[in-house]
Every structure is written in structure tokens, then in C-alpha cells.
Amino acid sequence: MLTNQIYLLFSAVLIALGLAAFFLARARASHLRMNGTAMVAQPDQYAWFSVLSTAGPALLAAALGAFVLLLLGADIPILYLLGASLAVAVIGLLVGLVQVRPDFHARQAIERVIHGILAAAALVSIVTTLGILISIVFEAVRFFQMQGFWDFITGTTWAPGNSFLAAAGRGAENASAAQFGSVPLFAGTFIITLIAMLVAIPVGLLAAIYMAEFAPARVRNLAKPVLEVLAGIPTVVYGFFAAITVAPIIVDVAGFFGLEASFNNALAPGIVMGIMIIPFISSLSDDVINAVPDSMRQGSLALGMTKAETIASVVLPAATPGIISASLLAVSRALGETMIVVMAAGMRPNLTANPLEDMTTVTVRIVAALTGDQEFESAETLSAFALGLVLFVVTLALNMVSVIMIRRFREKYRTNDL
Structure with a gap:
């Protein structure tokens, strides 16, 4: 038999067994109940438990x-x-x-099964994170056996050279000293991310304040979906926009002021x-601001504060933990962006603080190291895992800092509330 036919037959038989379990269990429970037996659950609950006990273990x-x-x-x-x-x-x-007996709590058994399914679903994210970390660590350790960890962290030159030839046993053909200093890559990553946040946080937060506090219902119902459309545009389209439209404008503006870009x-x-x-900041911040109790606004206005003072002194401090979470999500999104950087900033590891020069990011180098006709055992390819590990640690540190800040703001808010 064909594999598809076997799967189809298995599904049909399993469905038939499930239906049989449902109707037989419900009929048995109804019969016991009609005979005057006190049951601790409803017949349908016994029926659904039988379905779970039939299909669940089989799958x-x-x-x-x-x-x-x-x-x-x-x-x-x-x-x-x-x-x-x-x-x-x-x-x-x-x-x-x-x-199907009088003393069996079928409803509680079903709830325990559902609780286990939900716990397993929550555990998936933890197991996935551990799996990602383990797979990165093993390959990163192999890289650090070839290159020094301290040189990788503090080095200012990223020049893999012909490390892939050495891994293939042909290093003597065109020998060159490979240097894997990651400082230029992380500097470019942080500079581009900083620029992005300087644009996104003010605009997104102000847009959220307007939509939550000032915009009429018609404007809000129209503006919020339109703003969220930005999140659905493919990043390659943003890359075209950055390379073809924004970059030439920046060059012209810089030339007007006598700067070279x-x-x-x-x-x-x-x-x-x-x-x-x-949209990541505006949408989440809008929801957080709307979640602030309206009684706090009314109390502030009743004390004589203006609407602007109420927003600045009452609403935003109460919504600060959510705003920090939204900003952190945006930072993580910016740190992981690749396509826009490739198309508009280039791929040259350049250690500079001048945003008018070309530079690259960690994610771009990871993609470059893992694509093309490269020897997997080479230091250049394994460097992608080392970069990924350091980026993972940096992101984890940002998460920890944000959690500490959120807890402090919440404690302050509770204290003021009391």
C-alpha cells in the first residue's frame, strides 16, 4: 500500500474508534444515571474522556x-x-x-489532560531555546579552539582571509593571516540599531499617545490598521526603499552641508x-496606555492638572513597564534585521562611528559565513556560530536589564498607588 493510503486508513480507523468511544461511553453513563445511580460527572464528560483516552495515547x-x-x-x-x-x-x-463509573471524576480528568497539553505547549518555547543554545555552543567552542576568545571579543579587524582553504588542506597555496575581531561587526550592529530606535521610539510613542488620548474614534479606527500595515511589508521592499530612495537623499543632503557620504x-x-x-512600539504602547485605569485620569484632572500634564505625570509613568517591553521587542527586531543592512549599508566590516560611512552587522556576517561554497570545518564558517552565541548573550543581557527596570517601575507605581 502507498504511504498516503496507509495514513488515510489510520486516520479513518482512529476517527471510527473515537466515535465509538464517545457514543459507547455516553450510552453507558446515561444508562447508569437512568437506573438511579448518582454520577459525579455528566454523560458527555465521560464520553469526551473516553475519546481522549482512545485517540491521545495512540497519537x-x-x-x-x-x-x-x-x-x-x-x-x-x-x-x-x-x-x-x-x-x-x-x-x-x-x-x-x-x-465510566459513579466515583470517577471525568471532568477533573479532562481538565488535567488539558492542563498537561497547555503546559507542554508552554514548554516548547523553553526546549526550543535550549536546543538553539546547545547547537550554537558546540560549534562556537570548535571555533574558539581555532581562534582565541579574547582576540575575537576585543579584535578590531575582521578579515577571514583564506581560512576556508586551510580547512580544506590547501592553506599553503595562498596563505594569509585570518583575523576574527568582532568589534567592527558589533559596533555596526549597535550604531544601526541606535539610529533605528532614535526614529522608532519617539515616533511610535507619540503616535500611540495621540491614538489613545486625542484621536477621535473614526481617526483611530483608520490610523491604527494603516500604521500596522508597515509591519507586514517584506523587509526586501524596505531594503529597496533604503538603497534606491533614502540613501541618495542622504548623500545629497550631506553634500549640501559639505559632508562626504x-x-x-x-x-x-x-x-x-x-x-x-x-508599529511594534506604537501598537503595543497604545494597548498599554489604554489599559491605564480611566479613574487615574479623572482624578488627575479633578485636581486641576491639564490633559498634557496628566499624560506626562500619570498615564506614561503607569504605562512605563509596557512601553519598555515594546521598546525591547523593537530592539530585538532591529538587532536581527539583515536584508535592509545588506542592501543599503553594505557588507564591509568597518570600525567607525560615522553613520555616513558603510558598515555591516553581525547578522549579515552570519549569513555571509554560512552561504556560498565554504568548507564547514573552516574558521570562517564556524565564526557564524561564535557571532550568534555572543549576539544571544547580548540579547539575553538586554532582556535581563529590561526585566529589572520593569520591576522597579512597577514597585514604584505600587508604592505611589498606596
């Missing part, structure tokens, strides 16, 4: 069996695996029918990236 057995076989590198006998899963489903059906400069992608992440 879990199939998934775990496939995972174990893949982990061992063995061929998956699909027919036998699905047949065993159906046998588990039949056993589960019988267990579900046996549990490169067409590949950091200012253009920073500005366009800031425009791109405005």
Missing part, C-alpha cells in the same frame, strides 16, 4: 515511536508502527469505558529600519 505512541526510530537512524516500519498505535487506541477505548551608509538602513519597527 502519542505513533509520534514517540517515529521520533525514537529517527533518533536511532533506523527505517520506520510505517505499517507496523501505525498498527501498534491502533492497538493502543483499542486499549484506551476499553480503559475509557471501564472508567557613501551611498552605502549606516544612516539609510537605520532610518528605514526605524520606520519598519514603528
Whole structure:
């Protein structure tokens, strides 16, 4: 039989067993109830528990069996695996029918199953993060065995040279000293991110204040969806806009003031990236400002404060934790942006504080190291994992700082509230 036919047959049989479990359990529970037996749950609850006990273990057995076989590198006998899963489903059906008894709390059992599913879904993010970290750390350690950690952290020159030839055993053909100083990459990353935040935070926060406090309902219902459209535009479109429109304008403006600017400069992608992440700040800040109790506004106005003073002294301090969270999300989005930087800022690791010159970011170098005809064992390719690890640590540090700031603002707010 074809694989698709086997899966279709398995699904049909499992659905049939589930339906049988539902109707048989409900009929049994209804029969006991009609005979005057006091039941601790409703017939439908016993029925749904039987469905869960039938389909749940079968699907879990199939998934775990496939995972174990893949982990061992063995061929998956699909027919036998699905047949065993159906046998588990039949056993589960019988267990579900046996549990239809007066003292069994079917509703609580269903709630425990749902609680476990929700906990497993929450655990997915943690396991995924650990998996990402472990996969990065192992390859980064291999890189640091080739290159010194301190030189990587403090070095000011990024020049992989012909490290990929050395990894392929041809290093003597065109020898060159490879240098993996990451300071230019992180400097470019932080400069472009800073420019983006200088654009996004003021504009996004002011837009959120206007929509939450001043805009009529018609304007708000129109402006907020239009503003959020910016988040749905592909980054490659922003890259075209930065390279073709914004960069030439910056060159012309700089020339007007007697400054020299490169067409590949950091200012253009920073500005366009800031425009791109405005919705992240404006939308979340708008929701946070709207969540501030209206009684606080009314109390402030009743004490004689103007609307502007109320917003500055009451609303924004109360909404500060949410605004910090929105800003952190925008910073993380800016740190991970690649396409706009490639198209508008270039790919040259340039250690400079002048935003009118070309520079590159960590994510761009990661993409460059992992693409093309490169030897995976080379230091240049493995450097992508080292860069990713340091960027991960930097992002984690930003998260920790933001959490501390949010807690302090919340404690201050509670103290003032008391």
C-alpha cells in the first residue's frame, strides 16, 4: 500500500474508534444515571474522556515511536508502527469505558489532560531555546579552539582571509593571516540599531499617545490598521526603499552641508529600519496606555492638572513597564534585521562611528559565513556560530536589564498607588 493510503486508513480507523468511544461511553453513563445511580460527572464528560483516552495515547505512541526510530537512524516500519498505535487506541477505548463509573471524576480528568497539553505547549518555547543554545555552543567552542576568545571579543579587524582553504588542506597555496575581531561587526550592529530606535521610539510613542488620548474614534479606527500595515511589508521592499530612495537623499543632503557620504551608509538602513519597527512600539504602547485605569485620569484632572500634564505625570509613568517591553521587542527586531543592512549599508566590516560611512552587522556576517561554497570545518564558517552565541548573550543581557527596570517601575507605581 502507498504511504498516503496507509495514513488515510489510520486516520479513518482512529476517527471510527473515537466515535465509538464517545457514543459507547455516553450510552453507558446515561444508562447508569437512568437506573438511579448518582454520577459525579455528566454523560458527555465521560464520553469526551473516553475519546481522549482512545485517540491521545495512540497519537502519542505513533509520534514517540517515529521520533525514537529517527533518533536511532533506523527505517520506520510505517505499517507496523501505525498498527501498534491502533492497538493502543483499542486499549484506551476499553480503559475509557471501564472508567465510566459513579466515583470517577471525568471532568477533573479532562481538565488535567488539558492542563498537561497547555503546559507542554508552554514548554516548547523553553526546549526550543535550549536546543538553539546547545547547537550554537558546540560549534562556537570548535571555533574558539581555532581562534582565541579574547582576540575575537576585543579584535578590531575582521578579515577571514583564506581560512576556508586551510580547512580544506590547501592553506599553503595562498596563505594569509585570518583575523576574527568582532568589534567592527558589533559596533555596526549597535550604531544601526541606535539610529533605528532614535526614529522608532519617539515616533511610535507619540503616535500611540495621540491614538489613545486625542484621536477621535473614526481617526483611530483608520490610523491604527494603516500604521500596522508597515509591519507586514517584506523587509526586501524596505531594503529597496533604503538603497534606491533614502540613501541618495542622504548623500545629497550631506553634500549640501559639505559632508562626504557613501551611498552605502549606516544612516539609510537605520532610518528605514526605524520606520519598519514603528508599529511594534506604537501598537503595543497604545494597548498599554489604554489599559491605564480611566479613574487615574479623572482624578488627575479633578485636581486641576491639564490633559498634557496628566499624560506626562500619570498615564506614561503607569504605562512605563509596557512601553519598555515594546521598546525591547523593537530592539530585538532591529538587532536581527539583515536584508535592509545588506542592501543599503553594505557588507564591509568597518570600525567607525560615522553613520555616513558603510558598515555591516553581525547578522549579515552570519549569513555571509554560512552561504556560498565554504568548507564547514573552516574558521570562517564556524565564526557564524561564535557571532550568534555572543549576539544571544547580548540579547539575553538586554532582556535581563529590561526585566529589572520593569520591576522597579512597577514597585514604584505600587508604592505611589498606596
